[in-house]
Amino acid sequence: MRDSIVMPRRQTRKIMVGDVAVGGDAPIAVQSMTNTLTTDIDATVAQVHSLEEAGADIVRISVPDVESAAAMPEILAQTQVPIIADIHFSYKMALLALDAGVHGLRLNPGNIGSQDRVERVVKAAQEKNVSIRIGVNAGSLEKEFNEQYGEPCADAMVASALRHIRILEDMNFKDIKVSLKASNIPMTVAAYRKLAEKVDYPFHLGITESGSLFGGTVKSSVGLGLILADGIGDTIRVSLAAEPKEEIKVGFEILKSLGLRHRGVNLIACPSCARQKFNVIEVVQELEIRLAHIQEPMDVAVIGCVVNGPGEAQEVQVGITGGYPTHTFYHDGEKFGRVKSSNMIDALVDEVEKRAAVMRTETELSGKI
Numbered sequence: 001m002r003d004s005i006v007m008p009r010r011q012t013r014k015i016m017v018g019d020v021a022v023g024g025d026a027p028i029a030v031q032s033m034t035n036t037l038t039t040d041i042d043a044t045v046a047q048v049h050s051l052e053e054a055g056a057d058i059v060r061i062s063v064p065d066v067e068s069a070a071a072m073p074e075i076l077a078q079t080q081v082p083i084i085a086d087i088h089f090s091y092k093m094a095l096l097a098l099d100a101g102v103h104g105l106r107l108n109p110g111n112i113g114s115q116d117r118v119e120r121v122v123k124a125a126q127e128k129n130v131s132i133r134i135g136v137n138a139g140s141l142e143k144e145f146n147e148q149y150g151e152p153c154a155d156a157m158v159a160s161a162l163r164h165i166r167i168l169e170d171m172n173f174k175d176i177k178v179s180l181k182a183s184n185i186p187m188t189v190a191a192y193r194k195l196a197e198k199v200d201y202p203f204h205l206g207i208t209e210s211g212s213l214f215g216g217t218v219k220s221s222v223g224l225g226l227i228l229a230d231g232i233g234d235t236i237r238v239s240l241a242a243e244p245k246e247e248i249k250v251g252f253e254i255l256k257s258l259g260l261r262h263r264g265v266n267l268i269a270c271p272s273c274a275r276q277k278f279n280v281i282e283v284v285q286e287l288e289i290r291l292a293h294i295q296e297p298m299d300v301a302v303i304g305c306v307v308n309g310p311g312e313a314q315e316v317q318v319g320i321t322g323g324y325p326t327h328t329f330y331h332d333g334e335k336f337g338r339v340k341s342s343n344m345i346d347a348l349v350d351e352v353e354k355r356a357a358v359m360r361t362e363t364e365l366s367g368k369i
Protein backbone atom coordinates (compact mmCIF):
# COMPACT_ATOMS: atom_id res chain seq x y z
CA MET A 1 0.00 0.00 0.00
CA ARG A 2 1.43 3.36 -1.01
CA ASP A 3 1.63 6.21 1.48
CA SER A 4 -1.08 8.84 1.26
CA ILE A 5 -0.53 12.54 1.82
CA VAL A 6 -4.21 13.31 1.35
CA MET A 7 -6.12 14.43 4.44
CA PRO A 8 -9.32 12.56 5.28
CA ARG A 9 -12.12 13.70 3.00
CA ARG A 10 -14.13 16.64 4.25
CA GLN A 11 -17.57 15.49 5.38
CA THR A 12 -20.14 16.95 3.03
CA ARG A 13 -23.80 16.61 2.33
CA LYS A 14 -24.54 14.26 -0.56
CA ILE A 15 -26.53 15.69 -3.45
CA MET A 16 -27.54 14.21 -6.78
CA VAL A 17 -26.96 15.33 -10.35
CA GLY A 18 -29.25 12.94 -12.17
CA ASP A 19 -28.06 9.50 -11.06
CA VAL A 20 -24.57 10.70 -10.10
CA ALA A 21 -24.00 11.40 -6.41
CA VAL A 22 -21.76 14.33 -5.51
CA GLY A 23 -20.44 14.73 -1.97
CA GLY A 24 -20.63 12.46 1.04
CA ASP A 25 -18.78 9.23 0.31
CA ALA A 26 -19.38 9.39 -3.47
CA PRO A 27 -16.33 9.16 -5.72
CA ILE A 28 -15.02 12.57 -6.77
CA ALA A 29 -16.90 13.23 -10.01
CA VAL A 30 -15.05 14.45 -13.09
CA GLN A 31 -16.85 16.87 -15.35
CA SER A 32 -16.38 19.09 -18.36
CA MET A 33 -18.36 21.46 -20.51
CA THR A 34 -19.25 21.47 -24.17
CA ASN A 35 -17.89 24.26 -26.36
CA THR A 36 -20.14 23.73 -29.37
CA LEU A 37 -23.08 25.98 -30.11
CA THR A 38 -25.88 24.47 -28.05
CA THR A 39 -28.22 25.18 -30.95
CA ASP A 40 -26.10 22.83 -33.08
CA ILE A 41 -27.69 19.69 -31.68
CA ASP A 42 -25.65 17.18 -33.69
CA ALA A 43 -22.31 18.77 -32.78
CA THR A 44 -23.27 19.10 -29.13
CA VAL A 45 -24.53 15.51 -28.87
CA ALA A 46 -21.33 14.28 -30.55
CA GLN A 47 -19.22 16.21 -28.07
CA VAL A 48 -21.22 14.93 -25.09
CA HIS A 49 -20.68 11.38 -26.39
CA SER A 50 -16.95 11.97 -26.73
CA LEU A 51 -16.86 13.26 -23.16
CA GLU A 52 -18.81 10.22 -21.98
CA GLU A 53 -16.32 7.95 -23.75
CA ALA A 54 -13.47 9.78 -22.04
CA GLY A 55 -15.15 8.98 -18.70
CA ALA A 56 -17.05 12.20 -17.86
CA ASP A 57 -19.45 11.69 -14.96
CA ILE A 58 -21.30 14.95 -15.63
CA VAL A 59 -21.39 17.36 -18.60
CA ARG A 60 -22.34 21.04 -18.50
CA ILE A 61 -23.93 22.84 -21.41
CA SER A 62 -24.47 26.60 -21.76
CA VAL A 63 -28.02 27.76 -22.19
CA PRO A 64 -27.57 31.42 -23.16
CA ASP A 65 -30.78 31.99 -25.13
CA VAL A 66 -34.22 30.66 -26.01
CA GLU A 67 -32.91 28.81 -29.08
CA SER A 68 -30.36 26.97 -26.94
CA ALA A 69 -33.06 26.08 -24.40
CA ALA A 70 -35.19 24.74 -27.26
CA ALA A 71 -32.34 22.41 -28.27
CA MET A 72 -32.00 20.90 -24.80
CA PRO A 73 -34.82 18.30 -24.94
CA GLU A 74 -33.31 16.71 -28.05
CA ILE A 75 -29.78 16.82 -26.63
CA LEU A 76 -31.03 15.18 -23.43
CA ALA A 77 -32.89 12.53 -25.41
CA GLN A 78 -29.74 11.53 -27.25
CA THR A 79 -27.33 11.42 -24.28
CA GLN A 80 -26.96 9.32 -21.13
CA VAL A 81 -24.65 11.31 -18.87
CA PRO A 82 -26.26 13.80 -16.43
CA ILE A 83 -26.43 17.27 -17.95
CA ILE A 84 -26.11 20.57 -16.09
CA ALA A 85 -27.45 23.74 -17.68
CA ASP A 86 -25.14 26.72 -17.33
CA ILE A 87 -27.26 29.81 -16.70
CA HIS A 88 -26.23 33.41 -16.27
CA PHE A 89 -28.61 36.16 -15.19
CA SER A 90 -31.78 34.79 -16.81
CA TYR A 91 -34.42 33.10 -14.68
CA LYS A 92 -36.32 32.34 -17.89
CA MET A 93 -33.47 30.23 -19.26
CA ALA A 94 -33.33 28.42 -15.92
CA LEU A 95 -37.06 27.61 -16.09
CA LEU A 96 -36.80 26.49 -19.71
CA ALA A 97 -33.81 24.28 -18.93
CA LEU A 98 -35.69 22.72 -16.01
CA ASP A 99 -38.68 22.10 -18.26
CA ALA A 100 -36.36 20.43 -20.76
CA GLY A 101 -35.33 17.96 -18.05
CA VAL A 102 -31.76 18.95 -17.19
CA HIS A 103 -30.27 17.20 -14.16
CA GLY A 104 -28.59 20.21 -12.61
CA LEU A 105 -28.34 23.98 -12.81
CA ARG A 106 -25.33 26.19 -12.50
CA LEU A 107 -26.61 29.61 -11.53
CA ASN A 108 -26.10 32.25 -8.92
CA PRO A 109 -29.47 33.03 -7.35
CA GLY A 110 -28.37 36.55 -6.48
CA ASN A 111 -27.89 37.31 -10.17
CA ILE A 112 -31.23 36.30 -11.63
CA GLY A 113 -33.39 39.17 -10.49
CA SER A 114 -36.25 39.73 -8.06
CA GLN A 115 -37.21 37.51 -5.15
CA ASP A 116 -40.23 36.31 -7.09
CA ARG A 117 -38.06 35.14 -10.00
CA VAL A 118 -35.62 33.35 -7.71
CA GLU A 119 -38.53 31.65 -5.95
CA ARG A 120 -39.98 30.39 -9.23
CA VAL A 121 -36.66 28.85 -10.24
CA VAL A 122 -35.99 27.32 -6.82
CA LYS A 123 -39.52 25.91 -6.59
CA ALA A 124 -39.22 24.35 -10.05
CA ALA A 125 -35.80 22.88 -9.17
CA GLN A 126 -37.23 21.48 -5.93
CA GLU A 127 -40.16 19.87 -7.74
CA LYS A 128 -37.81 18.18 -10.19
CA ASN A 129 -35.15 17.20 -7.62
CA VAL A 130 -32.58 19.23 -9.51
CA SER A 131 -29.51 20.45 -7.64
CA ILE A 132 -27.95 23.88 -8.09
CA ARG A 133 -24.29 24.82 -8.25
CA ILE A 134 -23.47 28.28 -7.03
CA GLY A 135 -20.48 29.36 -9.07
CA VAL A 136 -18.52 32.26 -7.63
CA ASN A 137 -15.87 33.65 -9.95
CA ALA A 138 -13.26 36.17 -8.80
CA GLY A 139 -13.59 37.97 -12.12
CA SER A 140 -17.28 38.71 -11.70
CA LEU A 141 -17.75 39.39 -8.00
CA GLU A 142 -20.59 41.67 -6.98
CA LYS A 143 -19.63 45.32 -6.71
CA GLU A 144 -20.50 45.41 -3.01
CA PHE A 145 -17.88 42.76 -2.18
CA ASN A 146 -15.20 44.30 -4.36
CA GLU A 147 -15.84 47.61 -2.60
CA GLN A 148 -15.96 46.06 0.85
CA TYR A 149 -12.72 44.12 0.40
CA GLY A 150 -11.00 46.58 -1.94
CA GLU A 151 -10.23 43.96 -4.61
CA PRO A 152 -11.12 40.40 -5.50
CA CYS A 153 -9.76 38.14 -2.75
CA ALA A 154 -10.58 34.88 -1.01
CA ASP A 155 -12.67 36.58 1.68
CA ALA A 156 -14.71 38.45 -0.94
CA MET A 157 -15.33 35.18 -2.81
CA VAL A 158 -16.46 33.46 0.38
CA ALA A 159 -18.74 36.38 1.26
CA SER A 160 -20.31 36.21 -2.18
CA ALA A 161 -20.83 32.44 -1.93
CA LEU A 162 -22.44 32.80 1.50
CA ARG A 163 -24.81 35.41 0.14
CA HIS A 164 -25.99 33.12 -2.65
CA ILE A 165 -26.19 30.15 -0.28
CA ARG A 166 -28.35 32.15 2.13
CA ILE A 167 -30.80 33.01 -0.63
CA LEU A 168 -31.33 29.31 -1.35
CA GLU A 169 -31.38 28.28 2.30
CA ASP A 170 -34.03 30.91 3.02
CA MET A 171 -36.20 28.99 0.56
CA ASN A 172 -35.32 25.75 2.31
CA PHE A 173 -33.26 24.59 -0.68
CA LYS A 174 -30.18 22.62 0.28
CA ASP A 175 -29.29 20.57 -2.80
CA ILE A 176 -26.39 22.92 -3.33
CA LYS A 177 -22.81 22.60 -4.41
CA VAL A 178 -20.43 25.52 -4.58
CA SER A 179 -17.44 26.55 -6.64
CA LEU A 180 -15.03 29.40 -5.92
CA LYS A 181 -12.97 29.90 -9.03
CA ALA A 182 -10.14 32.28 -9.77
CA SER A 183 -7.24 32.07 -12.17
CA ASN A 184 -4.99 32.94 -9.22
CA ILE A 185 -4.10 29.69 -7.47
CA PRO A 186 -3.32 30.98 -3.93
CA MET A 187 -6.61 32.93 -3.93
CA THR A 188 -8.58 29.91 -5.08
CA VAL A 189 -7.01 27.56 -2.55
CA ALA A 190 -7.54 30.04 0.29
CA ALA A 191 -11.19 30.59 -0.71
CA TYR A 192 -12.01 26.87 -0.69
CA ARG A 193 -10.24 26.37 2.63
CA LYS A 194 -12.12 29.26 4.22
CA LEU A 195 -15.55 28.24 2.94
CA ALA A 196 -14.92 24.62 3.98
CA GLU A 197 -14.90 25.81 7.58
CA LYS A 198 -18.31 27.44 7.24
CA VAL A 199 -20.60 25.10 5.29
CA ASP A 200 -21.01 21.39 4.61
CA TYR A 201 -22.14 21.66 0.99
CA PRO A 202 -20.11 19.70 -1.54
CA PHE A 203 -17.56 21.67 -3.54
CA HIS A 204 -16.97 21.76 -7.26
CA LEU A 205 -13.27 22.51 -7.76
CA GLY A 206 -11.72 24.39 -10.63
CA ILE A 207 -9.01 26.86 -11.55
CA THR A 208 -10.68 29.13 -14.05
CA GLU A 209 -9.13 30.35 -17.29
CA SER A 210 -6.09 28.28 -16.50
CA GLY A 211 -4.84 28.35 -20.08
CA SER A 212 -3.62 26.00 -22.79
CA LEU A 213 -3.42 22.24 -22.61
CA PHE A 214 0.14 22.46 -21.33
CA GLY A 215 0.04 25.53 -19.07
CA GLY A 216 -3.50 24.88 -17.89
CA THR A 217 -2.72 21.30 -16.98
CA VAL A 218 0.20 22.43 -14.82
CA LYS A 219 -1.82 25.18 -13.12
CA SER A 220 -4.84 22.97 -12.56
CA SER A 221 -2.73 20.12 -11.24
CA VAL A 222 -1.01 22.36 -8.71
CA GLY A 223 -4.18 24.22 -7.67
CA LEU A 224 -6.56 21.28 -7.55
CA GLY A 225 -3.82 19.09 -6.08
CA LEU A 226 -3.38 21.42 -3.12
CA ILE A 227 -7.12 21.57 -2.43
CA LEU A 228 -7.70 17.84 -2.93
CA ALA A 229 -4.76 17.04 -0.65
CA ASP A 230 -6.63 18.93 2.08
CA GLY A 231 -9.47 16.44 1.65
CA ILE A 232 -11.58 19.13 -0.01
CA GLY A 233 -13.44 18.58 -3.28
CA ASP A 234 -16.38 16.48 -4.44
CA THR A 235 -16.33 17.12 -8.18
CA ILE A 236 -13.67 18.68 -10.38
CA ARG A 237 -13.56 20.46 -13.69
CA VAL A 238 -10.21 21.19 -15.27
CA SER A 239 -10.62 24.28 -17.48
CA LEU A 240 -8.42 24.17 -20.56
CA ALA A 241 -8.35 26.09 -23.81
CA ALA A 242 -8.34 22.69 -25.55
CA GLU A 243 -10.69 19.92 -26.66
CA PRO A 244 -13.10 19.30 -23.73
CA LYS A 245 -12.23 15.60 -23.55
CA GLU A 246 -8.66 16.63 -22.64
CA GLU A 247 -10.16 18.17 -19.48
CA ILE A 248 -11.57 14.79 -18.51
CA LYS A 249 -8.27 13.03 -19.17
CA VAL A 250 -6.35 15.58 -17.08
CA GLY A 251 -9.01 15.42 -14.33
CA PHE A 252 -8.62 11.68 -13.98
CA GLU A 253 -4.82 11.94 -14.05
CA ILE A 254 -4.95 14.43 -11.16
CA LEU A 255 -7.20 12.14 -9.12
CA LYS A 256 -5.14 9.08 -10.02
CA SER A 257 -1.92 10.79 -8.98
CA LEU A 258 -3.31 11.37 -5.47
CA GLY A 259 -4.85 7.90 -5.26
CA LEU A 260 -8.33 9.42 -5.07
CA ARG A 261 -9.85 7.67 -8.04
CA HIS A 262 -8.71 5.03 -10.46
CA ARG A 263 -9.78 4.79 -14.04
CA GLY A 264 -7.85 3.42 -16.96
CA VAL A 265 -4.15 2.77 -17.24
CA ASN A 266 -1.78 4.57 -14.91
CA LEU A 267 1.41 4.68 -16.99
CA ILE A 268 4.60 4.82 -14.99
CA ALA A 269 7.60 5.64 -17.17
CA CYS A 270 11.16 6.74 -16.56
CA PRO A 271 12.30 9.96 -18.23
CA SER A 272 14.90 7.92 -20.18
CA CYS A 273 18.61 8.62 -20.52
CA ALA A 274 21.69 7.26 -22.27
CA ARG A 275 21.18 3.90 -20.53
CA GLN A 276 17.80 3.24 -22.14
CA LYS A 277 17.63 0.00 -24.11
CA PHE A 278 14.61 1.10 -26.15
CA ASN A 279 13.12 4.49 -27.00
CA VAL A 280 11.04 5.07 -23.85
CA ILE A 281 9.42 8.29 -25.05
CA GLU A 282 8.18 6.82 -28.33
CA VAL A 283 6.89 3.69 -26.64
CA VAL A 284 5.02 5.66 -23.97
CA GLN A 285 3.45 7.98 -26.56
CA GLU A 286 2.20 5.05 -28.58
CA LEU A 287 0.94 3.22 -25.50
CA GLU A 288 -1.00 6.29 -24.37
CA ILE A 289 -2.89 6.23 -27.65
CA ARG A 290 -3.39 2.48 -27.85
CA LEU A 291 -4.49 2.12 -24.23
CA ALA A 292 -6.76 5.18 -24.11
CA HIS A 293 -9.87 2.99 -24.40
CA ILE A 294 -9.10 0.97 -21.26
CA GLN A 295 -11.42 1.91 -18.40
CA GLU A 296 -10.32 -0.63 -15.82
CA PRO A 297 -7.72 0.64 -13.36
CA MET A 298 -4.27 -0.81 -14.00
CA ASP A 299 -0.69 0.25 -13.29
CA VAL A 300 1.75 -0.29 -16.16
CA ALA A 301 5.48 0.48 -15.88
CA VAL A 302 7.67 1.22 -18.89
CA ILE A 303 11.26 1.63 -17.74
CA GLY A 304 14.29 1.97 -20.00
CA CYS A 305 16.86 -0.12 -18.14
CA VAL A 306 17.60 -2.27 -15.10
CA VAL A 307 18.56 0.69 -12.90
CA ASN A 308 14.92 1.27 -11.91
CA GLY A 309 13.02 -1.27 -14.01
CA PRO A 310 12.87 -4.31 -11.70
CA GLY A 311 11.91 -2.14 -8.70
CA GLU A 312 9.09 -0.37 -10.49
CA ALA A 313 7.89 -3.63 -12.05
CA GLN A 314 7.32 -5.07 -8.59
CA GLU A 315 4.66 -2.45 -7.88
CA VAL A 316 2.56 -2.86 -11.01
CA GLN A 317 0.39 -5.39 -12.80
CA VAL A 318 2.26 -5.17 -16.11
CA GLY A 319 5.82 -3.95 -16.59
CA ILE A 320 8.64 -3.85 -19.07
CA THR A 321 12.30 -3.22 -18.34
CA GLY A 322 14.80 -2.48 -21.08
CA GLY A 323 17.58 -5.04 -21.56
CA TYR A 324 19.92 -6.26 -24.27
CA PRO A 325 19.23 -7.80 -26.74
CA THR A 326 15.68 -8.31 -25.41
CA HIS A 327 13.56 -6.67 -22.70
CA THR A 328 12.12 -8.25 -19.59
CA PHE A 329 8.36 -8.54 -19.35
CA TYR A 330 6.81 -8.60 -15.86
CA HIS A 331 3.39 -9.81 -14.79
CA ASP A 332 2.29 -8.85 -11.28
CA GLY A 333 5.84 -8.05 -10.26
CA GLU A 334 7.29 -11.37 -11.45
CA LYS A 335 9.51 -11.93 -14.49
CA PHE A 336 7.31 -13.45 -17.16
CA GLY A 337 9.52 -13.63 -20.23
CA ARG A 338 11.49 -11.62 -22.72
CA VAL A 339 10.35 -9.60 -25.73
CA LYS A 340 12.07 -7.91 -28.64
CA SER A 341 11.70 -4.21 -29.35
CA SER A 342 9.73 -5.07 -32.49
CA ASN A 343 6.85 -6.69 -30.62
CA MET A 344 7.12 -5.03 -27.20
CA ILE A 345 4.23 -2.61 -27.69
CA ASP A 346 1.90 -5.28 -29.08
CA ALA A 347 2.75 -7.58 -26.18
CA LEU A 348 2.03 -4.86 -23.61
CA VAL A 349 -1.24 -3.85 -25.26
CA ASP A 350 -2.36 -7.50 -25.54
CA GLU A 351 -1.66 -8.18 -21.90
CA VAL A 352 -3.42 -5.02 -20.68
CA GLU A 353 -6.46 -5.71 -22.88
CA LYS A 354 -6.64 -9.31 -21.69
CA ARG A 355 -6.54 -8.24 -18.04
CA ALA A 356 -9.07 -5.47 -18.62
CA ALA A 357 -11.46 -7.98 -20.22
CA VAL A 358 -11.15 -10.30 -17.21
CA MET A 359 -11.77 -7.41 -14.79
CA ARG A 360 -14.80 -6.32 -16.81
CA THR A 361 -16.28 -9.81 -16.72
CA GLU A 362 -15.65 -10.13 -12.99
CA THR A 363 -17.34 -6.81 -12.38
CA GLU A 364 -20.32 -7.77 -14.51
CA LEU A 365 -20.63 -11.12 -12.74
CA SER A 366 -20.55 -9.48 -9.35
CA GLY A 367 -23.41 -7.29 -10.52
CA LYS A 368 -21.57 -4.03 -9.92
CA ILE A 369 -22.39 -2.58 -13.34
Ligand code: SF4
Pocket residue numbers: 270271272273274275276277303304305306307308309
Ligand atom coordinates in the same frame (compact mmCIF):
# COMPACT_ATOMS: atom_id res chain seq x y z
S1 SF4 B 1 15.60 3.77 -15.60
FE1 SF4 B 1 17.50 3.59 -16.79
S2 SF4 B 1 16.98 4.48 -18.76
FE2 SF4 B 1 15.42 5.16 -17.36
S3 SF4 B 1 16.17 7.12 -16.67
FE3 SF4 B 1 16.81 5.60 -15.17
S4 SF4 B 1 18.87 5.01 -15.78
FE4 SF4 B 1 17.92 6.07 -17.53
